[in-house]
Amino acid sequence: MTDPQIALLMLGLFIFVIMLGFPIAFTLMAMGIGFGYYAYFDAERMRNIFDNRVFDLFVNQTYSVMANDVLTAIPLFLFMGYIVERANIVERLFDTLSMATRRLPGSMAVAALITCALFATATGIVGAVVTLMGLLALPAMLKARYDERFATGVICAGGTLGILIPPSIMLIVYAAASGVSIVRLYAGALLPGFLLAGMYLIYIVGRAMLNPSLAPQPERRSDSISTGKLMWMLATSFFPLAILILAVLGAILFGLATPSEAAAIGALGGLLLAAAYRALTWQRLQESVYLTVRTTAMVCWLFVGSWTFASVFSYLGGEQVVREFVVGLDLTPLQFLLLAQLIIFLLGWPLEWSEIIIIFVPIFLPLLPLFNIDPLFFGILIALNLQTSFLTPPMAMSAYYLKGIAPPQIRLTQIFAGSLPYVVMVFLTMIVLYVFPDIAYWLPRMFYGR
Template sequence: MIGIIMFFTALFMLIIGFPVAFTFAAVSVLFGIIAGFVEILSYAEQGQTLLSLIHDGWVEGISMFDYMPFRIFAIQQSTILMAIPMFIFMGIILQKTGLAEKLLESMGFLFGEIRGGVAISTVLVGTLLAASTGVVGASVVAMGVISLPVMLKYKYNKELATGTICASGTLGQIIPPSIVLIILGDVFQVPVGDLFKAALVPGLTLVGAYILYILILAYLNKDIAPSIPSDPSRGTKKKQVIRALIDIIPSLTLIILVLGSIFEGIATPTESAAVGCFGAVGLALMYKTFSIKIIKEASLEAVKITSMVFAILIGATAFSMVFSYTGGDEIVEKLMLSLPGDDKWGFIIFTMIAILLLGFFIDFIEISYIIIPILLPVAETLGINPVWFAILIAMNLQTSFLTPPFGFSLFYLKGCSPAGVTTGHIYRGVVPFILIQVIILGIVAFYPEIFGMTAQM
């Protein structure tokens, strides 16, 4: 039971706000020592002093960390994880070129005359940004600064406006190239290209569901998302269409270069990430926003984010090692295999509910590196297709950015919202989109063949 107690101790520390990487590392060392002491105590000889037992327990507990340098070295050699800093760098460069601003302005006026048009354009721009950057914070902030004032100006319902922006910003979690999918590829030890291909149709289905919801809502209530009068200063409709295409084509070109090279087998995800970085710098040159300062700022920010991810990964590696050593994985496996009903579906439903609830409190990185490795042996025992299971988890993790009270997208949007937009507006606004995500998740789970996947290996 030491491993289970360790798990809930780490979870409690995360909830009350301790730094993630240091929490995992400290808890691992503490419970490693406790586990060593308990093992020595169980075999203690008569007459052995308490001090000797404590010393032996300390040595036994610490000795299990002898292999940590080899694990860390293996992490550093992972070619899959090399894609993370490059995709982050690409996204930051694109953010600084003003690409999001150009897309939102053009498409906002292009669809503005339709009821709910600005919200629809926000979803479409969010899709393009997701497929070209995959950085949630950048997408939400960009659309919050540019799109939200426009929607509020034309009397859009605040809940609909904020919910649309938050949901659209999180599309980068499921639409390739996605940092979540790269991390899951490493955890599941499956090709990231296979995950990218499998995630594309579910991601676009989610986009279609968002747009359908906005259209239905605007049709039923004309005041919730009114149309925007055409702006003669922007020229004729034909000129507006041409202007929008000029702003969209660079993004589409970059998406084709990055994803096309992966899907056609021309390049690995790591190599295509390098292509994306090159393309992002090319766009900066094209928009005449390139400077050494931008490169320096983007590099520093990418290093900071990547360092955080790898620090968490190292702490999570120590955690999973101690968890397995203390027999926690065996307890979890027995629990999962004893769930009522069909073994596979009982495990899937329990897993999805658990990840959804954990997403209320902890980040997707911690879930990916701590929770999922505990569940993987059970999934393998049940013969579950790892690609299908990874896509279910990725779609579920996407909701962790939206679920109150700690969804990151909610904080990002609140930080850049006008004074009239409250946290309550944002919380209420994301609820319908969370429900849409859960519905699409259910369809992918029960009807995977629609999306070209199978549930069994």
């Protein structure tokens, strides 16, 4: 077998092994070292079994990941998210927004979506947002006689917005994998994120207006709350979290702090917020640190394994084979984008977003110059596309998170049915973004020029 054929065997074997359920990070490292041992084998210079350059490659890649300034922001943002999650703010926030939007059609669903979006943006942890909102908002909506599919779909869709709207951990990972400026990426993703959230809100209000039985209006006694009390509720629940997110994001976008420095500010702000709500206990602090370390370690070892695997794959000529194959298809830029996004959409069923970004997206990145596609624009399309990985059956993880804590009468098929309209809206947003790319480019150009 030639080296390029071995590279393709390496890729095919990796896909087969992960489908069997083996840990992905360690599979990447093992296959990278195993095939790399063959690729770098030099019998003339070999003095002992460990005298092979693949081990130097592995050590260098590990050091590069651990010293990467962009990745430093990940544990800090995660810590902020886990602390905020434990600050007992979500229940108060949902109640406040339910009161503030009570005159809108589908008011509780609107409140649930805004709460999900804000909480997801602060934490970036889809499972935590969907689970917590399923415990708080779903029973309230079901008690108000909301349609089961309508209520569950709102929570599943809203909980995924945090991987798109900055400060998003997914965008940090993409920036590290692609070399795109995280600051420009945050600026570019902001308007598409708001566009998608806005489309969700329009759908919710529109469906509730066309079919009021899906989301009955609350009883009139809910209107008895005074304006002063409502403002106090907003001041003590909505504004603190919103100000924390805006402060972190503003510090990054306006160049006042690097992403890592802004993340540190956010982590400190999360601690102060938890302390202000009297939710900062030693046990919760320990849990937050443990979860932060565990998730960060997973992401970092995925990077180590992926970069080792990719280096060996490229050295064997696999990257050139893929490049020649794509060139031979004679695709237009639109056709390439459609093919790439279709592959990522299908990968979203068996894999997590982190695995897709770290392992498979780098295969597409060297091909972007061939089609004159900006990696920033490509990354935002991916961030939109990955919303569907949490919402599309049969592997819609948001649905499974929600089913795990939903009342027994809620069937998984109902959650799937409620989530599918939001998948359509994700695709519509991607189409709008392709037709009007300035939605992604306007803020980066305004803040940082071309």
